[in-house]
Amino acid sequence: MKSPNWGKKAKEKLAYAGARRNGRKVALRVLDIVEQRGISQTALAAKMEVSRQQVTRIVKGEDNFTFETIDKLERALDVTLMTIAGPPDGGSGKGKRERGGSGK
Numbered sequence: 001m002k003s004p005n006w007g008k009k010a011k012e013k014l015a016y017a018g019a020r021r022n023g024r025k026v027a028l029r030v031l032d033i034v035e036q037r038g039i040s041q042t043a044l045a046a047k048m049e050v051s052r053q054q055v056t057r058i059v060k061g062e063d064n065f066t067f068e069t070i071d072k073l074e075r076a077l078d079v080t081l082m083t084i085a086g087p088p089d090g091g092s093g094k095g096k097r098e099r100g101g102s103g104k
Helices: 005-018 021-037 039-047 053-057 068-075
Strands: none
Touching: 005 021, 005 053, 021 039, 021 053, 021 068, 039 053, 039 068
C-alpha cells in the first residue's frame, strides 16, 4: 500500500524538529508501524479510543506522551514501545532500604 502523504510529511518534520529525542523515536516508530500495516490515523484513533487530533499530535511528535498514551499505542498496535528496567540488582527491590532510611 502506498504511504499516506501525512506520514512522509511527519517524518520529514520529525527529522529536523527540536522535539524531545524519545518523543521523536516513539513518533517515528509509530509512523513506521502504521505505514507498514496500512493503518490510517482515523483507524488508529478508533483502536486507541482517542481523537484523530491526538493521533495527529502523536505522529507529528507534538504529543507529550503519558504512560497511558504509550499503553494505548502498544495495545492498539500490539507492539512494545517502551521497556522499563527493573532494579539494578535484578531483584524486585522489595524489602530493601536505601541509604537514609530509618533502619527500624
